[in-house]
Amino acid sequence: MIPASFDYVRPASLGEAVQVLTDAGEDAKVLSGGQSLLPLLRLRLAYPSVLVDVGRLEELRGIRDEDHHVYIGATTTHDEVVRSPVVNAECPLVALATATVADPAVRHRGTLGGSLAHADPAGDLPAVAVALDMEFVIHSTSGERVVAARDFFLDYLETALELGDVLAGIRVPKLGEGWGFHYEKFHRTAQAWAIVGVAAAVRLSGQASGEGRRIEEARIGLTNMGPTPVRATQVESAVRGAGLNGGDAVREAAQNAAEDTSPPTDLHAAPDYRRHLARVLTHRALLSAAAAV
Amino acid sequence: MTEEIDAGFVARQIAESDMLSEPAPDRHEVGAARRRKEDARLITGRTQWTDNIQLPGMLYVAFLRSPMAHARITRVDTSAALHHPGIVAAFSGRDFAGEQGSLPCVWPVTEDIVMPDHPPMAVDEVRYVGEAVACVIATDRYKASDALEAIEIDYEPLPAVLDMTEALKEGSPKVHEAGNRSFVWKFAQGDIDAAFRDAPVVVERTFVQQRLIPTAMEPRAVVAQTDGDSFTLHSSTQVPHILRIMLAQVTGIPEHKLRVVAPDVGGGFGSKLQVTAEEVLLLLLARRLGKPVKWTESRSEGNLTVHHGRDQLQRISLAADAEGHIRGLRVDLLADMGAYLMLVTPGIPILGAFMYNGIYKMDAYDFTCTGVFTTKMPTDAYRGAGRPEATFAIERLMDELAAELSLDPIEVRRRNWIAHEEFPYTTIAGMTYDSGNYEAATDKALALFGYDKLRAEQADRRDRGDPVQLGIGVSTFTEMCGLAPSRVLGSLSYGAGGWEHASVRMLPTGKVEVITGTSPHGQGHETAWSQIVADALSVPFDDVSVLHGDTAISHKGMDTYGSRSLVVGGVAVLQACDKVKEKARHIAAHMLEASADDIEFAGGSFKVRGTESGRTIQEVALAAFAAHDLPQGVEPSLDSDATFDPDNFSFPHGTHLCAVEVDTETGGTKIRLYVAVDDVGKVVNPMIVEGQVHGGLAQGIAQALFEEAVYDAEGNLLTTTMADYLLPSASDLPDFVTDRTETPATSNPLGVKGVGEAGTIASTPAVVNAIVDALRPYGVNDVTMPCSPERVWRAVQGGTS
Amino acid sequence: MTRITVTVDGVTYQEEVEPRLLLVHLLRDRLGKTGTPIGCDTGNCGACTVMMDGVSVKSCSVLAVQADGEDVLTIEGLSAGGPWHPMQQAFHEEHALQCGYCTPGMIMAAIDLLKDDPDPSEDAIREGLEGNLCRCTGYCNIVRAVRRGAQSMSAQEVTAS
Structure with a gap:
């Protein structure tokens, strides 16, 4: 499909860009790489009057x-x-x-x-x-x-x-030393959007590779579990102090992953399944992040 | 030796300048993995896709499409579109009402079939989202897209009809005045009641063959032009010949004034086996405007309006004795026709009717198919066309039967399949399977797969309660290919024959042109036909050119679908070569001053039996061209035609084994190993055969795991883009292990069976069987396709899904 | 209308374009570079992949005005008139194409992925080609072709140095 007409401005500076955008009013759109915007334009799901191309501003x-x-x-x-x-x-x-x-x-x-x-x-x-x-x-x-x-x-x-x-x-x-990270993406095909994704950062206490390592602090963000990205704060609190060796402390903490979420229904998943996935994937993301410390 | 030819000036020049080709007696082309002739233009970007065509004065067409699943059109106003810059014309269905005719359906499967009128552009009523309701014609495609938005149409909504079962109920809203039941087609053999009466085991299931969008990579495109007298239509089609005759019928353009060209075509998979609204309308527009017109669909337009595939509800039950021997099979099918019957829509599920029995022996079979109208895009052929549905059902049931009896699924199959010494074998569905060896293919597959080891791993994972379970899926399939013996098609009320045509021309320099009635769009006929001809005439592979896809060059053919091209079209090529040789033998005899009866053809030369003196086939061709000294009454040409009509279908078969890891916590599935052993009879080009299997597997696996056309409760298609309709990328599929066994077909002189659809037909049940097998300990006995993670997870939760 | 200067397959063009003109339509409809086809409208299929400024991009998801001043290489410029690029040769040898519609984009994506990883594993190849859909081959032979292409490209480099 083919985009509807629009004007195009390539400002020479950030100052000019904000001025052009301000002058152009609410139908103006910022164009950066265009990888989200161009498909929307082609499907005529968006009709901007002007695109302000900031893609070349050093x-x-x-x-x-x-x-x-x-x-x-x-x-x-x-x-x-x-x-x-x-x-x-x-x-x-x-x-x-x-x-x-x-x-x-x-x-x-x-x-x-x-x-x-x-x-x-x-x-x-x-x-x-x-x-x-x-x-x-x-x-x-x-x-x-x-x-x-x-x-x-x-x-x-x-x-x-x-x-x-x-x-x-x-x-x-910067989170400083001692953190491990993982992004757990669950999707049906490589090209498909995440049904659920979990971004996890984990800091550990205790001896490296020794017994008794515990999660000291965790940060968890959830993809596609609501109209906005979700911070899984309840898991973050619950997982504090959870031991990594033996026991199911991390798994239990991850059970809170769906709290305060309002996941969508779409072609690939219903909300209850997304909530379940959030719990399973948060558990996995935490363990993977911990392993990456 | 060539100077011996007394052939006149031109022929002498040819002979003396080394232009005359020589035989290639020692190569055996058939069976060799020849690299493809087609590739050169495709890998360098010199391909001729229909959308590449630019003609002076060409105009661009864009269609406005119904946003309603079912509605009466109460007002159309195209006038505002005309005020847009660059707009030459705008029309609605009413403007075509007198001349657009009805899109054809050539397969009235029953006498009393309801076959509603199908106007290429809707006039009074729309019956699916995407149906064309108006069009604009502009000087470029951008302007055409803009002007569409200025067209005003008022609709009075009518109830959508979306569910087949509901559609058949009394009081359901109607898609067409005549009702929602298009036909009921039945087949019965043996005493089905006796088979089920007191049967020790009865397995019953309802399977959903979801609706699929074929998604050839090249979107459709059409270019139509006229000089005021005759018309030329370029279209991204699989069926230029069928298109020509059908378009002549629909538009009234005399057949001899209509040339149809399928240039390079970027895949079809059945979706371009169609006579489309756009092809008809572009011809009408070219006639009306006197200018060349082009239309190219966008992918989202194509997802709405390229005919869809599958969409059947299969209620199936199987009766067996206590040892697992099948007694009878009952199939009750609802097949979603969509809103109209297109070219072969009603015939698709009927093609499956002869395949539900698979490779198994049984006493009774009862088949009923009801064709149902809904307010959705019509369905029609998609890779396999009827046979994948049948194969899925029987192969899923065989696994269920095995589970019921606690038998290995391979063992249950062994107890039922036709043994190799029983061929030819006439099945309960009335087909005569000419050849096959199910034991050999299965043994080979089991060895390649490491079946016992994987079973051991499966047991171990079960014992450990591993959250990732392993499942093994089996599919021992056959299919009917080589569509088709004309008399059989006649008995099934199909509108035409199933023969194929070929011409072979010997050029003066000894080069060979082959004209085929098949219409390849990725299958490699230019290469494979060259191999057949090279061997038949003992000429070099590179000396052969294959022409196709243009009715002005290839005037006669039945085109490419149903794994028919090699089995029917390739044989026609071979037969035309035989005729060439026969003609040449007489001329060679004259040249050698011998009797034709004493001439034999060997190593590319015609020789007097028992002597060394001879003439190459190229020398004979040159002599025929010069024609200065031919025997009395012999025409100065070696060129020959052949039209081959097979006596029987061909029946490729094979054993596919699939190992799937199922993550019971997420419902995610991963194919760990896929082994396909196919028996497609004799093989002309093993490289092409393997490629066809690979691609077929990908599509069959994608049906099992990813693809589904989804309509919402109002009848809007939700999967209009590739972002929503999930197609597998390289990361989503495993490497495939493929191998072959070879039992030649006895129904054609090449011994070939066809391979275009085998992978698709076999793989879908193999994958689903593997997933269900993994989940048996959880009480699961079916998962609806596509087996999305959510469905698999719900199956694990509830024991079924 | 906006005036742009763009170099395509070694030829520099100055064109007046509507801002909304897609790069792929500039290539196909204006410059006659029909070797680059279009397969979708969401950037999923990758059939239209070309090199811009030395990296792979989907030319249906780039505006012509965004290509102003850039150097674009299409499948037509890959071996213009000369011997085939090793990746083209590899696709031919390994039967990595059937209908050929995805092939121009697939070859471009394949060449791009080797820039980072001249000796990719099967998994790396499959991941590197995630943005290019093929409906015919099931990808097996494409993966084999990319591996073969990688080998002959490294061999060429060794010879050249």
Whole structure:
């Protein structure tokens, strides 16, 4: 299918971009890599009046190691994220989850900022964002503001981005030493969206490889368990102190994974099955993350 | 030796300039894994897809499609579309009402079949989402898409009819005035009541053959043009010949004024075995506008409007004795026709009627099929067409019978199958299986699979209560191929014959052109037919060209579907070669001053028996071309035609074994090992045969695990894109272990059986049997397809799903 | 209309395009590069895969205006007039195509995946081709072809160095 007509602006700076967006009003859309937007345009599920192409703005690109966090420019591609030594060293969960996004060709064009701003709860990265407490650096004509991940995702495909806003970059807090990570994605085919996904980060106490290792702290984000990504806080609390060797403490903690979720019904799963999967997969994700410490 | 030919100036030049080919006597092409001739253009991007065609002044057509499953059209206004830039015309169904005719169905399976009118563009009523209701014609495809949105149509909703069982109930809303029952077709053999009476074992199941979207990678495209007198239609079709005659009937364009071309076609799998609304309408538009017109569907348009496959509800019961010998089989089928009967819609489930007995002996068989109308896209042929449904049902039941009797599923099959020494064998369904060796194929498969070891692992996992269970699925299948003996088609009320045509032309330089009535779209006929001809005429493989798919070149044919091309079309090629040789023998005799009776053809030359003196077939061809010195009354040509009509179907068979790991916690499944041993008779090109098996397996496995066309309660198709209709990628399938056994077909001189559908037919039950086998300890005895993780998980929870 | 400059298979074109024009339609309808086909409208099938700026992209999911200033390589430019690329040869040798509709995109994706991993395992090949659907081959021979192509490409490199 073929998109409806729109105007196209390629601003030379972030300042110009926010001005153009502000002037253009609510029918304007930001174009980054276009990997979520173009299919919507082709199916005529979106009719923007103007696309503001920020894909070439150097100031939105790149990955920087900044003291307490890693800064990832919004138009950094998935492929660049997956390859980044900084990301793999400091926030590997982002790389692990990004490597499962779509396929190589899409990852060459698709961007981290684009995926997060699209805010599809079935996408793999929003769950990572809430698990890691990412911060969203947003520019508008009134300057820069920073929004926490928990405040960024408002509803299905709806974010804190307002008219005239451009997502400039994402700060990923460094968790420090001693963490292990895993993204558990459950889908029917490689191309299909996750029925449920679990992004997990785990810090352990006790001796390495010794008996009595326990989960000291965990961070868990759930994909496709509601209109927004879900932070599984009840599991995080319940799993604190859970021993890894013998016993079912982690499994029991993971039983809380479906609390406070409102999973959707679609072609591939009903809510009760998604709730069940969230429990099983959270258990597995925690163990895999622990094994990766 | 060539200078001996007294052949005139041109022929002498050919002879003297080394242009004249020489025989290739020592190669045996048939049986060799020749790399394909087709590949060169396909791997370099020089392919001629229909959408590639650009003609001066060409206009682009876009169709507006019904958003309603069932509604009366109360108002159509296309005028606003005309105000869009670049719009040449816009029409609704009413504008075509007088000339568009009705899309054909050529298979009225019963005398009293309800066969409703099927206007290519809806006029008063729409009966499925996606039915064409209007069109615009524009100077480019972008403008055409825009203008569609300006067309106004008012609908008065009518009730959707979506469930076959509900549709047959008294008082159900009707799809057509004549009701929702299109036909009831019956077949019975033996005393079925006796077979079931006091039977020690009766196994009953209801299986759902979900609706599938065939999804050839190339979306359909059509280009129509006319010079005011004659018409040319390019279409991404499997059936240019059938299309020509049917389009002539529908549009009134005389057959000899209509040329149909299937250029390179990007897959079909039955979906392009059709006479479509778009093909008819583009011809009408070309006639009306006097300009070439093109239409190319988008994938989401195609998912709505390319005919769908399967969609049957199978109620089946099997009676057996205490040792597991089958006594009788009862099949009661509901087949969803969709909203209309298309080209062979009603015949698809009937093709299955002869296959429910599979490879097994039994005393009685009773089959009933009811064709039901619903407000959905019509169904029609999809890879296997009727036989996958039948094979699935019987192979699933054999596993259930084994479980019932606590027998190994292989053992139950051994007790029932036709032994190799019993061929030819006439089955309870009336088919005469000419050859086969089920024991050999099964033994080979078991060895390759490591059956006993995997059974041991399965037992171990069960003992340990491993959350990941192992299941082993068996499918010992046969199918009927080589569609089809014309007299059989006649007895089944099919609208035409099942023969195939070929021509072989010897060119003056000794090169060979083969014209085939088959219409390949990925099957490699250019290569395989070249191999047959190379051997038959002892000419080099590279000296043969195969022409097809254009009714101006290949005027006669029945096209490609139903694993028929080699079995019928390949034999026609062979027979045409025989005629070439016979003609050449007479000319060679004259050249050698001998009697034709003393001439033999060996090593590419015609020789006087017992002597070394001879003439190559190329020299004879050149002499025929020059024609300066031919025997009295002999025409100056070696070119020959042959039309082959088989006496019987062919019956490929095989044993497929599948090991699936089932994660009982998530319902996820993973194929660990898939072994396919197929017996497709003699093989012309083992590489192509293996490729056909691979692709067939992928589609059959995808039915078992992934694919399903889903309509919602209002009759909207929910799986309109590839994001929703799940097709397997490379990561979703295992490597396949394939091998063959070989019992030649006795029904054709090549000994071939056909391979296009075998993998698809065999694999679906193998996979589902494996999943059910894994879950037997959980009380599971069926999982509905596609066996999605959710369905598998629910089966584990509830013992069934 | 927006003016763009794009190099395709070594030829530089200046075109006035509507912003909504898809790169694949620019290639096919404007530049006659019909070797790159279209198989879907959601970016799933990968039939339209080309190289842009040296990496694989789905040309149905890129606007022509986004290709402004870029260097695009299609299947037609892979071996333009010369001997086949080793991956084309490998697809031929291993019978990795039947109808051939997915083949241009599949070959491009295959070449792309070898850039990171010149000697990929079967699993790596299958994962690397996740974005390209084939309906004919069941992928077995495609996987074999990519392995063969990888071997001859490394051999070529050894010879060249």
